[in-house]
Amino acid sequence: MGGYHSAKILLKSIDYHDIMINYGIHHDVVSTLLKNELSELIALEPDCIIICCNSLHKYYDMIKVELNTSIPVMHAVELVAKHLNSIDQRSELLLATKFTMEDGFFAETLQQHNISVTLPDQGERERMDQIHAELMQNTVTQKSRDYFASLIKKYQSSGVVIWGCTEYPLVVDSTNSVLPIVNPICLQVSAAVNYALSI
Template sequence: MKLIGVLGGTSWPSTMLPYRLLNEDVQQRLGGHHSARIALYSIDYHAIKSRYGDGWAEIPGLLRKEIETLLSFRPDCWMIANNTLHHAYDQIADTLPKDAPFFHAVHLVRDHLVARGLRRVLLLGTLFTMESGFYAAPLEAAGLQVDIPAKEDRDMVQAIQSRLAKGEMDESFARSFRALLARHEAAGCEAVITACTELPLVINQSLTAMAVVDPLVLQCKACVDFAIA
């Protein structure tokens, strides 16, 4: 079995998810006492997170150092368990080693939506992910219609995400998301992208009839496909 590299630590609740997903998938496929071979590198997120406002230009360089540490473990493939940081990855991708394939969340989501014939999708994530366009642009280039919540709803999603990242959970989160999802389903959306690794802690198929597309699940599946091929 090949070694899967995971860059995590951008919140401890969400960093637990890829470890669980990778091992559950390997156990389901291989049975016995099999578990995934994982190099999980959990970073100290403060230096990067504190620059999201007016210091974005510094983030790609900070991320590069963390990626270099992960790649020093010599994984056979790797992923970043954070959607927003894919924008910083895109800015340095051409300068990174190509020894191991990287499974890009946005590209996997795009291909998944196109393959399933889903045409109109709701994008949820951090304010940066929802507002900057880096996530929506590749989807729109593939012919998808990407809906972004109204400002009030974006602020609500960000507020809940921030609390989830600290390990908080409240029953009001599910109620708020259920109402938001219902509005967009009524407007014609066929799927919702949980483009922040904390959101699947609340948003699942029980909240909506729309397809729930979790980038982290797609990344983990791609990694396991590669690792056991």
């Protein structure tokens, strides 16, 4: 837009501890927490909403009807599906938290859009979970970077790699991935910017 323009942003930060300890165990607790937080945000009448956590999109899908709002949400998984279809990419490697990979909500949405999803095996998911725990404590090591580089190389026939975890860009980027990276955060931001400029 030129000049000195910047976006007006309402940021609502949630205590992640309350979410993390209930993932995959107490779905009702997480969905209720998200519903309450989003309801407060919706009351402030933003133009659109971004949920800055991939896993929380599972719970958004569970409560979106109850929210009863016309305010658009830049849905990470739907945006990934739309992007992959736009570039005619029908297969991908999904790297995410153990919960996201094993719960299936991310992969199932992509499969509904005729996109084939490859997941690492059980042992690899366990190792990724250990690295994720380190990242949550701000521990970023070369060993972790090397592990992801080798993992992606093993599955390079997948075509692209999807970041189903918002922490993984701390250890993987274009310098150590043999596959092109699709980052849902970037897709969400682009969608929000495009929407904001269109209204």
